[in-house]
Amino acid sequence: MSTGPSPIPAGPSRKVPENKGGSLLLWLLGILGAGVAILCVVTFAIVTFFMHGSRFEKQGRHVSITTPLGGVELKQGANPGLPKYPGATDEKESGSFALTGMDDEKLEIIAAHYSTSDALTQVDSWYGKTLGSAFERKGPGEKKTIREYAHTEIESSETAYISDHNDIVRLVVLNPKASGVEIKLVRIGPRDVQ
Numbered sequence: 348m349s350t351g352p353s354p355i356p357a358g359p360s361r362k363v364p365e366n367k368g369g370s371l372l373l374w375l376l377g378i379l380g381a382g383v384a385i386l387c388v389v390t391f392a393i394v395t396f397f398m399h400g401s402r403f404e405k406q407g408r409h410v411s412i413t414t415p416l417g418g419v420e421l422k423q424g425a426n427p428g429l430p431k432y433p434g435a436t437d438e439k440e441s442g443s444f445a446l447t448g449m450d451d452e453k454l455e456i457i458a459a460h461y462s463t464s465d466a467l468t469q470v471d472s473w474y475g476k477t478l479g480s481a482f483e484r485k486g487p488g489e490k491k492t493i494r495e496y497a498h499t500e501i502e503s504s505e506t507a508y509i510s511d512h513n514d515i516v517r518l519v520v521l522n523p524k525a526s527g528v529e530i531k532l533v534r535i536g537p538r539d540v541q
Contacts, residue, residue, distance in 0.1 A: 418447040427457040427534040429519055430477050432470055435461035435530055457534045464527035471506055474519050482508040482519070 404411045408423040425443035441459035463470060475484060485507045508519040515536030522529040 413447075416449055420445040420447070425457045427459050427517070427532045429459075429517060429532040429534065430474075431459070431461060431532070432463055432465075432473060432530055434465070435463040438462045438529065441532075453537060455534075455536065459532040461530040461532070462524070462527060463530065467506070467521060467523045467528050470521055470528045470530065474508055474521070478508050478510075478519065481512070482510045482517070484508055 401415070402411070402413045404413075410421045412419045421442065421444055423440050423442045425441055427441065437460070439460040441457070443455055443457040445453055445455040447453045487504055487506055504522065506521040510517040513536075515534065518531070518533040518535075520531040520533070522531070
């Protein structure tokens with residue numbers, strides 16, 4: 348009797364390597380997806396927090412934005428509380444910009460901008476007499492930085508009257524122009540109680 352071919356003996360068994368690269372990629376994609384989901388939830392929570400506690404109001408020329416962290420208020424026609432030179436005309440409408448912090452402390456900037464055809468010496472003399480000793484005069488050529496507001500500088504070509512008392516800075520800035528004098532009246536400090 349004849350026997351059929353004998354089977355080839357099997358050698359040492361070889362294991363097929365696992366696809367570790369594919370599972371590592373899946374892990375990385377899972378972590379990335381979880382990070383994006385967490386970022387979306389946090390962003391949604393922040394937006395909801397601000398939208399829920401925020402208000403936007405507009406009444407005529409008065410705009411107010413209030414958030415849980417503070418607010419901004421813009422108003423046209425505000426008065427800086429400084430004397431207007433007689434006969435000066437409005438160059439731009441006066442206005443105020445107020446910031447309110449979480450502790451309800453307010454910082455307000457009020458500015459008015461006028462012009463006159465009178466000579467600088469005449470306007471300078473009038474403000475010197477009208478403002479008195481509460482204001483320090485800085486003449487042309489003297490560049491001045493305001494103590495509390497380092498970004499506020501008086502240019503060397505301008506004449507300025509500066510009052511820096513009780514956290515309130517008041518400025519009268521005279522800038523000579525070919526057609527006369529440009530007059531800027533500015534008040535910076537805590538908001539006046541109205």
